[in-house]
Amino acid sequence: MTRAEPYKNEAVLQTAADWWARLRDPEVSDEVMQQWLEWVYADTRHLDAFEQVTDLGHRLGTLDDVTRRSFLGEFTQTPATLRPRPRFSLSMAAGLAAGLILIGYMTWNWMAPGVKQQVYASAVAENREITLPDGTRVALGGASRLATRFSKSQRQVELSAGEAFFQVVHDTEKPFVVTAGPLTIRDVGTAFDVRRTGGRVTIAVTEGRVHVEGNVGATGSSQRSSIDAVAGQLVSYDPAAPAFTVGSVTAEQATAWRSDRLEFNNEPLGVVVANINRYSSRQIRIADAHLEALTFTGVIKTDAIDRWLGALPQVLPLRVSQTPGEVTLSEAKGTQLR
Amino acid sequence: MDKLRHVGDGDLGAMTSAGYAAQIEKLCGEHHRALLAFLQCRLNSLADAQEVAQEAYVRLLTLECPERVGDLRAYLFRTASNLAIDHLRMRQVRDRVAAEADLAEAPTAPPSDRQAIAIEQLHGIREALRELPAKTSRAFVQHVIEGRDFGVIARTMKLSERMTRYHVTRALAHCRARMDEPEMER
Numbered sequence: 001m002t003r004a005e006p007y008k009n010e011a012v013l014q015t016a017a018d019w020w021a022r023l024r025d026p027e028v029s030d031e032v033m034q035q036w037l038e039w040v041y042a043d044t045r046h047l048d049a050f051e052q053v054t055d056l057g058h059r060l061g062t063l064d065d066v067t068r069r070s071f072l073g074e075f076t077q078t079p080a081t082l083r084p085r086p087r088f089s090l091s092m093a094a095g096l097a098a099g100l101i102l103i104g105y106m107t108w109n110w111m112a113p114g115v116k117q118q119v120y121a122s123a124v125a126e127n128r129e130i131t132l133p134d135g136t137r138v139a140l141g142g143a144s145r146l147a148t149r150f151s152k153s154q155r156q157v158e159l160s161a162g163e164a165f166f167q168v169v170h171d172t173e174k175p176f177v178v179t180a181g182p183l184t185i186r187d188v189g190t191a192f193d194v195r196r197t198g199g200r201v202t203i204a205v206t207e208g209r210v211h212v213e214g215n216v217g218a219t220g221s222s223q224r225s226s227i228d229a230v231a232g233q234l235v236s237y238d239p240a241a242p243a244f245t246v247g248s249v250t251a252e253q254a255t256a257w258r259s260d261r262l263e264f265n266n267e268p269l270g271v272v273v274a275n276i277n278r279y280s281s282r283q284i285r286i287a288d289a290h291l292e293a294l295t296f297t298g299v300i301k302t303d304a305i306d307r308w309l310g311a312l313p314q315v316l317p318l319r320v321s322q323t324p325g326e327v328t329l330s331e332a333k334g335t336q337l338r
Numbered sequence: 339m340d341k342l343r344h345v346g347d348g349d350l351g352a353m354t355s356a357g358y359a360a361q362i363e364k365l366c367g368e369h370h371r372a373l374l375a376f377l378q379c380r381l382n383s384l385a386d387a388q389e390v391a392q393e394a395y396v397r398l399l400t401l402e403c404p405e406r407v408g409d410l411r412a413y414l415f416r417t418a419s420n421l422a423i424d425h426l427r428m429r430q431v432r433d434r435v436a437a438e439a440d441l442a443e444a445p446t447a448p449p450s451d452r453q454a455i456a457i458e459q460l461h462g463i464r465e466a467l468r469e470l471p472a473k474t475s476r477a478f479v480q481h482v483i484e485g486r487d488f489g490v491i492a493r494t495m496k497l498s499e500r501m502t503r504y505h506v507t508r509a510l511a512h513c514r515a516r517m518d519e520p521e522m523e524r
């Protein structure tokens with residue numbers, strides 16, 4: 001038998017790798033073996049791909065000691081121990097002790113004298129607890145990114161993606177200001193959650209009071225607008241809407257994501273999916289743009305996203321098609337959506 | 339009459355067993371490649387995979403009541419899977435004895451049939467791993483290169499086992515896909 005062309009499609013290799021991982025379980029069931037055989041014989045390229053990933057796994061599992069150690073050195077050390085350490089302070093030591101060592105990505109640089117800048121980012125499906133140098137505690141949601149810039153007169157934090165819950169240590173001398181897209185949120189000694197989904201931002205206040213400011217209204221006609229929100233209030237900003245929307249929210253709802261539950265109250269499917277994708281190993285894609293406007297209310301457990309997807313067609317007029325790497329939501333045939 | 343019948347029975351028996359052997363031979367021929375791939379995946383060693391496959395074929399040929407086995411293909415893979423488990427257990431015992439005998443030797447010493455991997459390929463894999471999120475390449479290196487279990491990695495990295503598996507398989511697929519690319523592009 002001539003060796004088949006290496007199969008270049010990463011999707012098939014991904015499926016092959018999934019089988020590779022499943023079959024390595026010593027307690028693999030007959031059923032799984034049967035399913036694997038069915039997959040193997042469904043397409044001649046499948047066994048090629050399986051052999052390729054197995055062979056690679058085998059070769060990498062039997063590396064010589066020197067190569068092995070160099071891979072372990074480069075990829076299994078935590079970033080904090082790899083990067084040169086900045087000057088050590090007491091609060092940093094506390095932060096490190098609190099688990100900062102595991103921060104996936106972390107850079108330090110000294111912009112101007114007295115200005116400290118730092119970037120925190122989390123991976124998909126990963127929530128992180130961070131203590132900032134001023135003692136403010138931040139819970140960072142999945143696939144989120146936060147940059148801090150602390151100077152003598154101000155504490156600036158930018159949420160460029162995802163969601164974060166802030167428990168701010170109040171300091172009248174140094175206001176704590178969060179920017180999320182076009183909005184700035186100024187705390188007045190408080191705890192609040194900020195979720196950013198593209199241009200849309202929601203702010204849920206669980207304690208104290210915040211001052212939210214931003215350009216509201218369609219581009220061109222937009223005007224500076226501001227609003228004060230207190231504990232129990234939810235402020236939503238939608239770039240397409242003419243004003244802020246204010247609703248109510250409990251502290252449990254606002255931070256449900258910290259207990260692996262994503263809560264949505266009458267939110268567009270596009271927003272729901274973008275937020276689920278921050279917790280899903282397989283990215284969900286909406287194939288038909290008009291599906292994005294369908295609204296969804298409900299709770300999704302981040303460890304049961306598949307179950308939610310399974311039930312979704314019963315709730316909304318759409319079809320769910322799944323491949324190992326991606327899930328696609330498309331219009332259910334024979335349904336008119338307007 | 340009695341005598342004739344006996345001869346007949348004997349012939350019939352011989353034919354059935356010859357027929358069964360041919361059937362098994364055909365089955366093993368058809369599934370040899372898949373069985374080897376399956377066993378190599380389980381055992382992480384081609385030599386061991388070949389050994390276990392041979393043993394599984396022998397088990398099937400010497401089966402007492404083959405007619406009681408409904409699905410011979412399923413039986414072949416089940417047998418091979420069980421033999422692989424025994425094999426891994428024996429390997430563990432051997433490693434432990436070796437480790438006790440010589441403490442300097444790492445218990446996770448790779449199997450003897452080391453398969454060489456070209457320097458350029460290693461370089462490509464390193465590059466491919468750098469393209470991935472740190473967590474993904476870290477889980478992959480710990481499982482595939484260091485030989486840690488999914489469960490152990492999940493605990494040290496504070497991930498679910500499902501996510502650990504996802505990181506490892508994603509990196510494996512990515513590295514393998516990147517190995518094919520240079521010939522395509524350059």
